[in-house]
Amino acid sequence: MNSIVKHIAIACTFVAMSDTKRYAIAIHGGAGTILKSSMTPKLEKAYQQILEKAIQRGYKLLEKKASALDAVETAVKLLEDAPLFNAGRGSVFTANGKHEMDASIMDGKTLDAGAVALLQKIKNPIELARMVMEHSGHVFLAGKGAEDFASKMGLKKMEASYFYTEARYKQLQLAKKADKVLMDHTDRKFGTVGAVALDQFGNLAAATSTGGMTNKKFGRIGDSPMIGCGTYANNNSCAVSCTGSGEYFIRVNAAFHVSALMQYKKYSLEKACREVVDHLLPSIGGDGGLIAIDHAGNISMCFNTEGMYRACKSSVGDYSIGIYK
């Protein structure tokens, strides 16, 4: 494959921390061609409000000594429930007019992980991913089998109408007309959501959830439910959640790659994230971004696209919400 770099725009937000009982959380709502020029003030405000709500809710949990796992699950659930993002309620349509949602979660303390793929009826895929991690004896369940496990666990299922949003349906019609598989918008926007956190006990966690690609066929699974690709957490290094052209993130093992560069090449979190987002992914044609937090509480929110919906908040007073580069 040729090394075509479609987006050379690079952006990175870096927050360094230094207190003792530090804790922090970062979230994303997808990266891609997000331009201020194509955004209405009303829509921009709506995005900012839900990002603010999710980051505050996650942060407050950490403040009350909740686990990093609880914080990332709660933040991702809020983003899944918002129709604005391509995950949970706002998931895009597959070619046959259905929804196929994927999610994963990882506990940096134990390296325990849970993942689900090709879900059609689960309100909060991230909740099921956690149940897989804690109660299935497995890591990765998919399709009808995963839905059966959800039933066994008593998890809430929704009718297809719950996941219907007019905007996503229009996207499908456009995609069908063009006979193209689109990321989640005609202008290459990857609407995956995710969260990473460090709690007061020094534990890291990461969570990612997605509705996949508009007009997708053939039961395609992207990087989001793949441990080490879209999601990774390890107390010895960092927690990472990715969003972007999933196939490329899989091929470079993006999330675990950040951790490996920190553990084995002694890179800082920031340098490791930049290596993956600015060099490794573009070298094979991949675009998107990631959020990451290390065991010292440093936060990195990197992307090689025009924008990434993102927010972070830490116990040393850092607080930011961003959309554009």
Added chain:
Amino acid sequence: MNSIVKHIAIACTFVAMSDTKRYAIAIHGGAGTILKSSMTPKLEKAYQQILEKAIQRGYKLLEKKASALDAVETAVKLLEDAPLFNAGRGSVFTANGKHEMDASIMDGKTLDAGAVALLQKIKNPIELARMVMEHSGHVFLAGKGAEDFASKMGLKKMEASYFYTEARYKQLQLAKKADKVLMDHTDRKFGTVGAVALDQFGNLAAATSTGGMTNKKFGRIGDSPMIGCGTYANNNSCAVSCTGSGEYFIRVNAAFHVSALMQYKKYSLEKACREVVDHLLPSIGGDGGLIAIDHAGNISMCFNTEGMYRACKSSVGDYSIGIYK
């Protein structure tokens, strides 16, 4: 999770190479509790014969300047067609009496990869994985969607009876009686098959295929189809194919981990494989093994269980077939 090391037995075969136009191939047919005391001479011979056939076939392709990709695909297809191994024809039964097969393949030259999961009717899952890599525009397809893609590609499908073997059916009855999900045998044997190769052009490739776990439910996906977990190849480092307790191989990103240790910690292939198999996997309770080959043509076949069906052959005259420690 506690760090329970169930098997502390360690074994490793290491072959170093030094010629210029070197090429080599290694294969495995699963690791686990494989004891000479519980093997009949007839069965032992049958295993040795199919291992010999597969390694010779793959090696001859390399000799004739075929690609590493062709060599690993051909060797894995032969192992899939043999009812002795838990992949393709000899796949174990799921709880509802079906088969759910997974496979993946990776090209170390381009980092292109293809993976399939939860297949019920495909004669050679590894063939479909390669088609996904080369013709789908995606990396990972699963379930009915993957079978639809196979139909589009004109791939041969088989009736369920093709995959029926009496021994596997008996295993299912035993597992149901005990109400347990078994690896692929009552005595913890992981029957996944795999191959890694270095061709005359310096390209590496890896392939893995499995029938999963007897009596499994809920659409469980193991490490075999997960790029970076059960399979990985990169010309800059190595090609790896794993077999074992899949959930643990996922959580440590076993295959890519070997590569990361070589690339970023400057470990030799042998040291990197030993670190993963002897330390990282046991530290979270994982057992199994892997085969790996590096860009210089060195081969490693490591396992922390009583045995691993394995074979290797190189252009500098190395040739071995092994079953026990």
